[in-house]
Amino acid sequence: MKQFNKSDIKTLKEIMLLRRDVRGNRFIKKKIDDKILDEILSAANSAPSVGFSQPWKFVIVKSKDKRDAIYKEFEKENTKAKKIFKDNEVYPRLKLEGIKESYINVAVLYEKPKKKVLGQTTQKKMGEYSVVCAIQNLWLMARAYNIGVGWISILKPKNVKKILGIGKEYKLVAYLAIGYVDEFLEEPELLQIEWEKKKSLKDIKTL
Numbered sequence: 621m622k623q624f625n626k627s628d629i630k631t632l633k634e635i636m637l638l639r640r641d642v643r644g645n646r647f648i649k650k651k652i653d654d655k656i657l658d659e660i661l662s663a664a665n666s667a668p669s670v671g672f673s674q675p676w677k678f679v680i681v682k683s684k685d686k687r688d689a690i691y692k693e694f695e696k697e698n699t700k701a702k703k704i705f706k707d708n709e710v711y712p713r714l715k716l717e718g719i720k721e722s723y724i725n726v727a728v729l730y731e732k733p734k735k736k737v738l739g740q741t742t743q744k745k746m747g748e749y750s751v752v753c754a755i756q757n758l759w760l761m762a763r764a765y766n767i768g769v770g771w772i773s774i775l776k777p778k779n780v781k782k783i784l785g786i787g788k789e790y791k792l793v794a795y796l797a798i799g800y801v802d803e804f805l806e807e808p809e810l811l812q813i814e815w816e817k818k819k820s821l822k823d824i825k826t827l
């Protein structure tokens with residue numbers, strides 16, 4: 621049985637603490653080697669999943685036309701979001717995506733089960749939660765390779781699926797921008813600009 625040591629723990633902690641959500645103002649034009657991309661996707665593929673169903677599917681989007689179309693969708697949705705945050709002068713200045721600037725986009729899908737899934741008989745969302753576990757693995761492994769990931773959620777899944785030609789047997793869980801960066805911020809940007817505060821361990825409840 622493999623035993624991890626203090627140095628491994630320190631590294632894991634650093635990868636976790638220094639993982640950032642990366643937006644378009646940080647991505648640089650540098651190719652990601654196919655082998656490294658495979659390592660990152662393999663990390664995602666090793667995530668825990670309900671009934672070992674591994675219900676994820678990754679669609680790599682390189683096409684400029686498709687990305688331009690997705691970007692238009694983002695602009696449409698963000699215009700609505702700007703109205704929602706109309707009393708906040710910071711919101712319109714935030715860069716909230718990196719669709720065009722990143723090396724690749726990755727649509728992460730949930731494949732609806734074709735057979736009964738062990739553990740998913742009571743709580744139907746467990747498959748989708750498993751996909752999120754895969755995304756977190758991907759995010760951390762990318763950071764270990766000094767590659768940035770940004771999750772873009774200001775998009776209508778239905779429209780993204782249409783642009784990418786994705787069938788109704790799949791649900792869009794995440795749309796990611798992935799690429800090398802000029803810098804990883806030490807702290808979340810939204811913490812730095814005091815949009816939100818960091819949650820303290822005091823919030824944990826013991827029963």
Ligand SMILES: Cc1cc2nc3c(=O)[nH]c(=O)nc-3n(C[C@H](O)[C@H](O)[C@H](O)COP(=O)(O)O)c2cc1C
Nearest residue numbers: 639640641643715716717771772773774808809810
């Ligand atoms: C489910 C999810 C959706 C997110 N959607 C967006 C988004 O649409 N645009 C954006 O700029 N950041 C998005 N983020 C990034 C968060 O703002 C970011 O994770 C948070 O501020 C903490 O910063 P950090 O990831 O750099 O630690 C999303 C993150 C998650 C987990």
